[in-house]
Amino acid sequence: MRWSQFFIPTIKEVPADADVISHKLMYRAGLIRKLVSGFYTYLPMGLRVLSKIENIIRKEMNKKGALEILMPTLQPRELWETSGRWHTMGPEMMRLKNRQDRDFVLGxxxxxxxxxxxxxxINSYRQLPLNFYQIQTKFRDEIRPRFGVMRSREFIMKDAYSFDKDAEGAKKSYQDMVDAYQQIFQKCGCSALAVEADTGIMGGESSAEFMVPSDTGEEEMVCCEHCDYAANSEKAESHGLFDQTGDEGALEEVHTPNCTSVSDVSAFLKVQPSCLVKTLLYVHDTDKKVLVLVRGDRNIVEMKLIQYLHASDLRLADEKEIEEVFHAPVGFVGPQGIMGVRVIADMSVLGVVSGITGANKKDYHVKGLNLKRDVPSFEQAHLHQVLQGDPCPKCRKPLQIKKGIEVGHVFNLGTKYSKALGATFLDQAGQSQLAIMGCFGxxxxxxxxxxxxVNHDEQGIVWPVSVAPFEILxxxxxxxxxxxxxxxERIYTSLQEQGLQVLWDDRDERAGVKFKDAELIGIPYMIILGKKSMAKGLGELEIRRGHQKQDVPLDQIVERSRDLIGHAYRDLGFLDVPQVQGAL
RNA sequence: CGGGGCGUAGCGCAGCUUGGUAGCGCAUCUGCUUUGGGAGCAGAGGGCCGCAGGUUCGAAUCCUGUCGCCCCGACCA
Structure with missing residues (x-):
């Protein structure tokens, strides 16, 4: 491709609304332009990258036997009523009506x-297993789109759905996808970490997220440096810590005027916040109350509580509801002597034999709370937020907390959807069975x-060859x-004959402009022709990453380029240089 | 949903406090010079100051409303 005949609108200045590096660079390098908040146009350079990522995905999916299809973007309300998600999805799902006043959702x-x-x-077990996937535009009406294309309202997603006849098959389908995903991200030059995750709105049994570690990531994950434990912080657990020591004693009221928060009480009584037991009253599924106990210095993760309760909604109780249960105002409530409300104790308070909590009386707390003695019956669950340094649940070494970008998510769905939508088949014994599903995005x-x-420097993007809009400049x-x-012209033709994707900067621009643009758009390899070296029969071959340059005789430069690019592909896990496909 | 900020030329901004009909840099166009790291000189084009009302002789500027964009936060007894 000749630069002068292509469209690469690079800009020097950063648009005011770009915040993270990838957004700034995508804008400046002429990959994308914004239409309105959360909606972007991919310009030719951006589309080439997108197509390359898609092709890598297709190849790996196909290798695992998944079959590509394409489903409609617009879906009828009835299907979502059937699965129950018309009501559970909330306002992030875009809904609209057609001229007959019929409801649809933008998938x-x-x-x-x-x-x-x-x-x-599907009628028979003989037709299974099946795994269908598509690469398609999705819509989610995000509360706050941000970071450019990273969290937008319209985005491109590869989604795959597996159907198996038994649990064993489902497990294999799941593992196949996990393996494929590792391959895909490695080949895209952004190796991802698989972490245990929550199933969220998808429902189902288990799931893992694929995270690219990065400080601009929106997700928090907990990982162990010593073993392979890794989990999303909404799901992460730590080893049963906090065996609280201290002398067992009788319950004793203490006067704590106006001390309504953990920090007030611990300061007033001159004890560590960890000596307190927080008593939280939650309301779920419109009117069910549940009392949650957690150590004073810890927060609970509401997502975990929702999962534990299988709740469809959850909120903290208001002041009135608290008064009804405890007959005491907010800030002075405790679990002792409370009857008729389900109590869940977080692991952090299980060992408490002399804790401090509210006395269920205004301006008073109690000392000497012994959970097992003073609370008639309670359930236990892992609800607290894991903090940096907590012991790993597997090996007890300190855990690390990192940020990451969620690029993929795999779910073991079980039979939730097959049951709701009647996806059954007859097994060998002629019995009707529900298909077991997985979904993989x-x-x-x-x-x-x-x-x-994860691939840029001060000057601009540094594309991994596999996804670069062009392989060589x-x-x-x-x-x-x-x-x-x-x-x-000779080198250009020759590179093309070698099957390489080459961009020829044929613009009548000064050298400085060309160099700056080249660095910005980040084509991984560059052949530079200058007067002086040409006089000696030499050209320069430069690697964008690290700016390593070498002089190469002109008659060898194409071959050397091809070798370099071949190596680069192999380093990313490819067996060979992929063939040019479609528009590329 | 709450809080904060911003809408002035294609992009980045100044002007607004103290009303008097709009300016700077980059980009664009023309000409000459320049040519291995975002060139120089000379000239030119381009803005209903987000939109709608109001105050005023007069509004980018003051007031009200509205739309859009960006950032932060989202309850812990």
């Missing part, structure tokens, strides 16, 4: 559609941003020099 995901399809098409557009987050510096142009 945020496709479990309903695919399961409906399978329910109609990759945020394609987000992956593009993640790749840039040909840069003759003097556009008036006939000889140089002739040589450039």
């Amino acid at each position: 945020p995901t496709h479990e309903e559609v695919i399961t409906d399809l399978i329910a109609r098409e 990759i945020g394609v557009s987000r992956t593009m941003a993640a790749i840039i987050e 040909l840069m003759p510096l003097d556009s008036d020099d006939k000889n140089m142009l002739k040589e450039a």
Whole structure:
């Protein structure tokens, strides 16, 4: 491709609304432009990158036997009523009506559609297993789109859905996808970590997220440096810590005027916050009350509580509700002597034999709380937030907390959707069975941003070859020099004949402009032709990453480039240089 | 949903406090010079100052409303 005939609108200045590096660089390098908040146009350079990521995904999916399909973006309300998600999804799902006043949703995901399809098409165990995938535009009306293409309202996603006849098959399908995902992200140049995760709105049994470690990530994960434990912080656990010591004693009221918070009480009584037991009253599924106990210096993760309760909604009780249960005002409540309310104790308070908590009386707390003695019956669960340094649940070594970008998510769905939508088949014994499902997503557009987050420097993007819009940039510096142009033309044709994707900067620009643009757009390899070295029969071959340069005789430069690029592909885990496909 | 900030030329901004009909840098166009790290000189084009009302002889500027964009936060007894 000749630069002058392509469209690469680079800009020097950063638009005021770009905040993170990938967003700034995508804008400046002419990959994307914004339409409105959360909606972006991919310009030719951006689209090439996207297509490359998609092709890497296709190849790995196909290797595992998944079959590509394409489902509608618009889906009828009825399907979502059937699965129950018309009501549980909330306002992030975009809904609209057609002229007959019929409700539709702009698909945020496709479990309903695919399961409906399978329910109609599959009758026998002989047809299973199946794994269908698509690469398609999804819509989620995010509260706050941000970081450019990283969290947008319209985005491109690869979603795959597996259907198995038994648990063993489902397990294999799941593992196949995990393996494929590792391959995909490695080949895209943004190796991802698989971490245990919450199933969220998808429902189902278990799930793992694929995270690219990066400080701009929105997700927090907990990982162990010593073993392979890694989990999303909404799911992470720590080893049963906090065996609280202290002398057992009788319950004793203490006067704590106006001390309504943990910090007030611990300061007033001159004890560590960890000596307190926080008593939280939650309301879930509209009117069910549950009392949660957690150590004073810890917070609970509401997501964990929702999971534990299988609740569809959850909120803290208001002052009135608290008064009704404890007959005491907010800030002075405790679990002792409370009857008729379900009590859940977090692991952090299980060992408490002399804790401090509210006395259920205004301006008073109690000392000497012994959980097992003073609370008639309680359940135990892991609800607290894991902090840096907490012991690993597997090996007890200190845990680390890191930020990451969620680029993929795999779910073991079980039979939630097959049951709701009637995806059954007859087994060998002629019995009707529910298909066991898995669903597997990759945020394609987000992956593009993640790749840039981990592959850039001061000057601009440093694309991994596998996803670079072009593999090599040909840069003759003097556009008036006939000889140089002739040589450039020769190299250009020759590179193309080698099957390489080459961008030829044929613009009549000064060298400085060309160099700056080249660094910005980040093509991984560059051939530079200058007057002086050409006179000696030499050209320069430069590697964008690290700016290593070498002089190479002109008659060898194409071959050397091809070798370098071949090595680069192999380093990323490819067996060979992929063939050019489609528009590329 | 709450809080904060911002809408002035394609992009980045100044001007607004103290009303008088708009300016700077980059980009664009023309010409000459320049040509291995975002060139120099000379000239040119381009803005209903987000939109709608109001105050005023007069509004980018003051007031009200509205739309859009960005950032932060999201309850812990």
